[in-house]
Amino acid sequence: MLQLSYIRDNKDDVLKRLAIKNFKDAESIINSIIELDNNRKSAQRQADDTKAEANGLAKQIGDLMKSGKKEEAETLKIKTAELKQKEKLYDDALKGIEQEMHKWLVTVPNLPHITVPVGKTPEDNEVVNEHGSIPVLHSSAKPHWELTTKYDLIDFELGVKLTGAGFPVYKGKGARLQRALINYFLDKATAKGYNEVQPPILVNADSGYGTGQLPDKEGQMYHCQVDDLYLIPTAEVPITNMYRDVILKEGDLPIKNCGYTPCFRREAGSYGKDVRGLNRLHQFDKVEIVQIAHPDKSYETLEDMREFVSGLLQELELPYRTLKLCGGDMSFGSALTYDLEVWSAAQQRWLEVSSVSNFETFQTNRLKCRFKDANGKTQFAHSLNGSALALPRIVASLLENNQTETGIKIPKVLVPYTGFEIIA
RNA sequence: GGAGAAAUGGCAGAGUGGUCGAUUGCGGCAGUCUUGAAAACUGUUGAACCGUGAGGUUCCUGGGGUUCGAAUCCCUAUUUCUCCGCCA
Numbered sequence: 001m002l003q004l005s006y007i008r009d010n011k012d013d014v015l016k017r018l019a020i021k022n023f024k025d026a027e028s029i030i031n032s033i034i035e036l037d038n039n040r041k042s043a044q045r046q047a048d049d050t051k052a053e054a055n056g057l058a059k060q061i062g063d064l065m066k067s068g069k070k071e072e073a074e075t076l077k078i079k080t081a082e083l084k085q086k087e088k089l090y091d092d093a094l095k096g097i098e099q100e101m102h103k104w105l106v107t108v109p110n111l112p113h114i115t116v117p118v119g120k121t122p123e124d125n126e127v128v129n130e131h132g133s134i135p136v137l138h139s140s141a142k143p144h145w146e147l148t149t150k151y152d153l154i155d156f157e158l159g160v161k162l163t164g165a166g167f168p169v170y171k172g173k174g175a176r177l178q179r180a181l182i183n184y185f186l187d188k189a190t191a192k193g194y195n196e197v198q199p200p201i202l203v204n205a206d207s208g209y210g211t212g213q214l215p216d217k218e219g220q221m222y223h224c225q226v227d228d229l230y231l232i233p234t235a236e237v238p239i240t241n242m243y244r245d246v247i248l249k250e251g252d253l254p255i256k257n258c259g260y261t262p263c264f265r266r267e268a269g270s271y272g273k274d275v276r277g278l279n280r281l282h283q284f285d286k287v288e289i290v291q292i293a294h295p296d297k298s299y300e301t302l303e304d305m306r307e308f309v310s311g312l313l314q315e316l317e318l319p320y321r322t323l324k325l326c327g328g329d330m331s332f333g334s335a336l337t338y339d340l341e342v343w344s345a346a347q348q349r350w351l352e353v354s355s356v357s358n359f360e361t362f363q364t365n366r367l368k369c370r371f372k373d374a375n376g377k378t379q380f381a382h383s384l385n386g387s388a389l390a391l392p393r394i395v396a397s398l399l400e401n402n403q404t405e406t407g408i409k410i411p412k413v414l415v416p417y418t419g420f421e422i423i424a
Numbered sequence: 425g426g427a428g429a430a431a432u433g434g435c436a437g438a439g440u441g442g443u444c445g446a447u448u449g450c451g452g453c454a455g456u457c458u459u460g461a462a463a464a465c466u467g468u469u470g471a472a473c474c475g476u477g478a479g480g481u482u483c484c485u486g487g488g489g490u491u492c493g494a495a496u497c498c499c500u501a502u503u504u505c506u507c508c509g510c511c512a
Contacts, residue, residue: 044474048481055481058493062442065492073492080492247434247471249452370471376453378471 001105001212001365003380004037017111020118020327029104036101043097047090054083106215110362112327113299113336119326126326128338131310132319135345135401143346144396145277147403148174151423156277166267166275166282173423177398177410178285180417181391182260185287185312189388192308194258194289199238201261202229207241210367212333222264231264235288236385240363243292247378248371254301255292258388260285278392279351286390290383292369295360298382299336302358305386306338309354312389315413318397319343321350335360342393346400351393356386399423 007014007030018026057080064073117126148154153174159167170178190196208214208230213221222231232238239257248255263286267275274280289308293301306322313320325337334357341350361380364370370378402409407424415421 041474044481048474051482052480054492058491059443061492066442077492084492368472376469 001362002108002111003361003365004033004105008034008037014111017114018109020112020116021109021330022120022328023109026108029108033101033104033108036097036104040094040097040101043090043094047087047094050083050087050090054080054087057083109332110335110359112330112334113358115324116330116336117324117326120328121326122329124326125323125329125339128322128324130319130321131314132317132343134319134343137345137400137403138405140405141346141400141403143277144344144399147399147408148277151408153177153399153423154278164282166280168278168281173418173420174395176418176420177395177414177423178391180414180419181389181394182285182287184414184417185388186258186260188312188315189258189287189289189308192256194256197239197242197257197259199232199235199242199259199261201232201238201264202227203232203237203241204229206244207237210241210244211237211363212366213237216332219268220266222266232261233265234263234385234387235259235261235286236290239288239290240292240383240385241367243364243369243381243383244367246369248292248369248381250294250371250373253292253294253371253381254297256289257291258287258289260287262286263390278396279347281392284390284392287388288385289388290385292364293382293384294371295379295382298358298360298384301382301384302336302338302356305356305384305388306340309340309356309386309388313340313342313353316394316398316411318394318401320353331355331357333357333359333362335362342397344393344397344400346403347396351397353393353397354387354389357384359383359385 002014011030011034014030015026018030057076061073061076061080064070064076117124119125142150145156148156151173152171155169155171156165158169159165162169186196202224205214205228208218208221213230213233217233221233223229224231238261239259242257243255262283264283265281267280267282270280289305291301291305310320310322320340320342323339323341325334325339330337337355337357339352340354340356341352343349344351360382363383364380367383369381369383371381372378398411399408402411407422410418410421410423
């Protein structure tokens with residue numbers, strides 16, 4: 001959610017940047033928000049003045065009662081009755097305006113950073129770098145969904161039987177590989193100074209609103225209606241919401257947390273080759289890194305996080321590239337997003353394995369996550385998060401890229417975690 | 425799941441209808457003293473909104489109500505604690 005004061009003071013800038021995000025009707029929506037805010041101010045003025053008057057009278061009545069002047073008190077009481085009606089009227093009006101304003105505000109996406117490329121589709125994303133060489137596979141190389149069957153690593157059919165499509169069963173060395181990756185990622189993150197947390201994987205609606213999954217992406221989350229809880233689509237939700245309604249000390253920043261959780265996504269509307277094998281699942285594992293940063297430092301932090309994730313891919317010896325997302329491809333709440341994609345040799349395409357974003361104050365404004373600066377003023381912190389990493393597509397490319405005629409080789413850094421060097 | 429008790433500022437903990445946004449202690453911050461530190465002493469220390477300012481309004485878990493007036497009374501939700509039941 002954008003900050004009202006920023007919208008008021010920088011309307012032109014806001015409109016210019018919303019255009020980069022291809023946000024429709026920006027001008028009319030921003031205008032109505034500003035107009036509503038003006039109404040809000042005068043409504044609050046009226047309400048406050050009325051209350052001040054009523055408070056004054058109540059105090060007078062108290063004094064009169066104490067000094068035994070009952071009759072005078074009674075006359076004043078009659079006066080307050082009228083004020084009370086007015087009070088209710090003004091309060092209701094104010095509440096109505098605030099609700100209306102909030103309704104509009106949550107529809108406005110975050111402003112993109114000035115360096116965000118203009119564009120509408122993934123083709124317009126800017127390639128920041130490419131790393132590693134594209135492997136050449138032997139003639140009988142297979143896509144990962146055949147390899148997982150051949151070596152009995154993942155049983156997609158069994159998952160369908162237990163739950164449905166997109167809920168695979170990992171078996172034997174496949175299951176062990178999952179555990180190895182999770183441990184490896186967590187070890188790397190904690191070594192980098194991230195504090196490991198294990199959050200709940202069901203969250204309440206407040207948490208959903210805090211990080212922006214609600215109200216706009218409601219349909220993408222699994223919802224336990226009996227208890228009104230949501231299965232998390234990413235650990236970002238619980239980990240960032242730990243700082244909802246919190247005022248931090250400036251010295252506490254940056255706060256670095258990481259956590260492993262399963263993630264659940266309904267993925268309504270996905271189809272075709274996108275959902276083949278491990279490419280898109282309803283349940284998958286991910287290690288997430290989250291930082292709460294000082295506004296002056298958040299872009300340095302973003303680069304740090306990007307480099308950390310790149311380092312993981314390098315150690316895993318996977319060819320990858322980094323994209324800076326264009327305005328049209330960025331998520332609703334992000335100000336700047338890097339996507340990291342690994343090359344999937346048998347599918348001959350790039351697979352997104354990490355998304356690293358700076359949300360600036362977009363989430364912290366909703367969360368009311370603030371810090372006290374050197375002057376004792378409270379201001380919103382910046383929130384950032386990134387996948388480090390999401391497992392399925394890493395597994396897909398590891399299996400595909402490292403396949404040989406004699407088996408699938410495990411990258412050196414993982415061997416201590418898997419306990420085996422080859423899947424054969 | 426059943427019965428009872430409770431929820432107040434960063435923490436502890438007063439306050440049971442009228443200058444209470446809230447006594448006090450701890451913690452935090454600033455100062456005095458000190459070569460420095462500690463101790464001691466002094467001061468200061470919640471948030472949001474409106475207002476150039478003076479100042480005003482709101483917030484004592486959330487929501488609703490009673491009253492001229494609510495932290496204080498009533499209803500309700502949530503959470504915590506104790507006891508019982510169930511249980512990985």
